[in-house]
Amino acid sequence: MRPKLLFVYADDRFFWSHRLALARAALLRGYEVVIAAGVYQYAREIEELGLRLIPLKLHRGTSSPFSEWAAVRQLKRIYLSERPDLIHQVAIKAMLFGSIAGFGRAPVPVVNEVTGLGYLATASSVRAALLRFVIWRAFRLFLNRRHQVVLVENGEDKQTVVNELKVPEHNVMFTRGPGVNVKVFRPTPESSVFPIVLLASRMLWIKGVREFVGAAQMLRKKGVPARFVLAGDSDSNNPSCVPRAQLVEWQASGAAEWWGHQQDMPGLFRQANLVCLPSHGGEGVPKVLMEAAASGRAIVTTAVPGCRDIVRDGINGLVVQPKDPTALAQAIETLLNDASLRSEMGKRGRDIAVREYSQEAAVRETLDLYERLLRPRPNDAA
Numbered sequence: 001m002r003p004k005l006l007f008v009y010a011d012d013r014f015f016w017s018h019r020l021a022l023a024r025a026a027l028l029r030g031y032e033v034v035i036a037a038g039v040y041q042y043a044r045e046i047e048e049l050g051l052r053l054i055p056l057k058l059h060r061g062t063s064s065p066f067s068e069w070a071a072v073r074q075l076k077r078i079y080l081s082e083r084p085d086l087i088h089q090v091a092i093k094a095m096l097f098g099s100i101a102g103f104g105r106a107p108v109p110v111v112n113e114v115t116g117l118g119y120l121a122t123a124s125s126v127r128a129a130l131l132r133f134v135i136w137r138a139f140r141l142f143l144n145r146r147h148q149v150v151l152v153e154n155g156e157d158k159q160t161v162v163n164e165l166k167v168p169e170h171n172v173m174f175t176r177g178p179g180v181n182v183k184v185f186r187p188t189p190e191s192s193v194f195p196i197v198l199l200a201s202r203m204l205w206i207k208g209v210r211e212f213v214g215a216a217q218m219l220r221k222k223g224v225p226a227r228f229v230l231a232g233d234s235d236s237n238n239p240s241c242v243p244r245a246q247l248v249e250w251q252a253s254g255a256a257e258w259w260g261h262q263q264d265m266p267g268l269f270r271q272a273n274l275v276c277l278p279s280h281g282g283e284g285v286p287k288v289l290m291e292a293a294a295s296g297r298a299i300v301t302t303a304v305p306g307c308r309d310i311v312r313d314g315i316n317g318l319v320v321q322p323k324d325p326t327a328l329a330q331a332i333e334t335l336l337n338d339a340s341l342r343s344e345m346g347k348r349g350r351d352i353a354v355r356e357y358s359q360e361a362a363v364r365e366t367l368d369l370y371e372r373l374l375r376p377r378p379n380d381a382a
Contacts, residue, residue, distance in 0.1 A: 002032045003374060006084035008075070008094040009037035012053070016042040018115070018178040018287065019090065023051055025363045026370070036078055054078060068097070075101035084108060086370055091115045096135060099142035109373035111366075112143060113151040114161065115177065116284035116306060127239075139165045149373065151175040153284030156305035173369070179362030180290035182354050187296025187346060188270045190339070197332055198272035200231040200262065200288050203247060204240040208278025208302065213256045214325035215278075215332055220254075226336055231268055233261040269295035274335050274342060276300045277307060280322050285309050290357045293349035298342040300331045310357065316349035 005026050009015045015023075015037055027033050027050060035046060036054040046053045056078075057071050079087075079102055088111040089098040095112045102110070120132050143150055143165055150165075150172045152158045158174070161167050197216070201207040209230065216228035234244045251258045262268050269275070275292035276299070283306030292299050293310060299317035301307040313319040318335065320327040335342050 002030055003085040004082065005031045005033050005370065006078075006082060006087045007033070007035045007037070008056070008087065008089045008098045009035065010056075010091060010093045012037040012039050012042045012046065014091070016045070020049075021178070021181070021359055022363050022366055024049060025367060027051065029367055031370075034082060034084070036075065054082075072097050072100050079105060086374060087111070088113065092117070092120065092135065096138060096142075099138075103142065107145065107147045109147045109149070109370075111149050111151060111369065111373070113175065114157055114284065115153065117157060117160065117282045120282070136164050139167075143167050143171075147373070149173060149369070153177045154305045154309050157284065175366065176357050176362035177285050177290075178287055179357050179359035180287070180294045180353055181359045182294045185266050185269065185291045185294035185353075187350050190273045190342070191271065195226045195273035195336055196229055196271055197226050197274045197276055197336070198229050198231060198268070199276050199278075200265070200268060200292075201277060201286075202232050202235045202238070203230065203242040203258075204235060204238055205242055206240045206280045206282060208280060208322065208328075209242050211278045211323060211325040211328050212276060213250055215329035216256050218325065218329040219333060222333075224333055224336060226273075226332075228256045229259055229272075230256050231259045231262045265291055266295065269297055272297055274298055274300065274332065276328070276332065278302050278320075278322065278328050279304050279307050281305065283307055285357070290353055293357070294353035296346035296350045298335055298345035299349065300328065300335065310352065311349075312352075316345045316352055 007015065007019065007023065015035060023033050023035065034052045034054060036056045038057070039053070039055045043053055057074055075097055086109050087098065089095045090113045120128060120135065144167060148171060150161050150167050152161060152172060153175055158172050161172050162169050199209065199212045203209055212228070212230070219226065230247065234247060235241050247258045250256045269292060275297045277286055277289055279286070279302050281304040283304060285306045289299060289301065289307060289310045293316060299311045301311045301317060301319055302322040303319050304322055308319055311317040311319055318331040320331050
């Protein structure tokens with residue numbers, strides 16, 4: 001019989017953008033692939049690929065105890081009825097709810113993938129501190145059971161998992177995350193028209209949107225000829241959401257252009273001369289930076305975990321301190337004024353993406369991990 005692989009996601013859009021290639025490769029490798037996810041956009045497309053989708057009431061934005069407990073109960077029913085041979089839980093909420101739902105059942109191998117700690121790691125509010133306290137202690141219980149593996153994307157997240165969550169170091173492994181399809185994201189010549197500085201991301205304050213707009217305003221006052229573009233939608237389910245009204249106001253005032261959600265990411269990078277992500281932290285390794293590097297674009301980002309893993313200061317981009325719009329503006333201006341430097345950095349970034357972050361290698365390594373976890377262990381029969 002084919003082994004059954006169950007993915008657990010809060011959001012089918014995140015599955016579609018980050019782990020579709022892995023699911024398709026698993027299907028070709030002989031797995032039965034089931035996705036339990038909150039359905040927002042891609043149900044038809046997922047099922048047309050031969051992947052079975054179970055709509056999950058695991059909504060990212062809710063904080064209602066009744067809704068949360070209903071999602072846990074639904075996951076428990078799914079685990080009991082599907083009887084998967086391997087579970088891959090992706091991101092904090094899916095990891096937490098899936099672990100609660102699976103507590104006490106017969107153990108099967110579980111891959112818990114940390115895609116970045118986001119709001120939990122960066123926010124300083126009382127609410128964030130309380131959530132950290134509760135979630136960290138829950139994970140100390142749930143992630144230390146047999147057959148559990150935790151995947152992280154950068155060294156700082158590994159230290160958090162080992163030191164704060166008390167997961168043994170041998171159960172924590174590095175992953176390239178989704179990687180980047182280097183055949184789709186390819187270098188192209190920069191446009192010779194008015195240069196575009198691009199921030200492509202969900203519109204969240206923790207992504208450095210405020211600092212990007214502040215830097216754009218500084219450079220406009222200096223007469224620097226460039227267009228500053230925000231590409232991505234507002235995310236009302238995230239506590240760090242930039243309100244749509246604010247994005248519209250920036251667009252109307254000329255502070256920055258807001259292009260909204262973009263489907264054609266390779267085409268978007270072809271239009272850009274420089275890519276910027278002034279993140280406050282909480283990243284894994286940002287997929288957008290992998291894509292920008294593979295597209296041969298120089299990058300300006302911040303010295304936070306994940307971002308500085310793929311962007312090496314002075315090599316394939318410039319790295320500044322977070323929450324510093326003045327330093328950000330200076331770095332952007334430096335690269336806007338030097339096309340040959342941007343070109344050389346773009347070539348080095350392409351080399352880094354191909355060598356270290358290819359999707360093909362990321363998929364192969366994860367499938368190899370699945371096979372290791374599914375091998376019988378000497379003490380499993382006990």
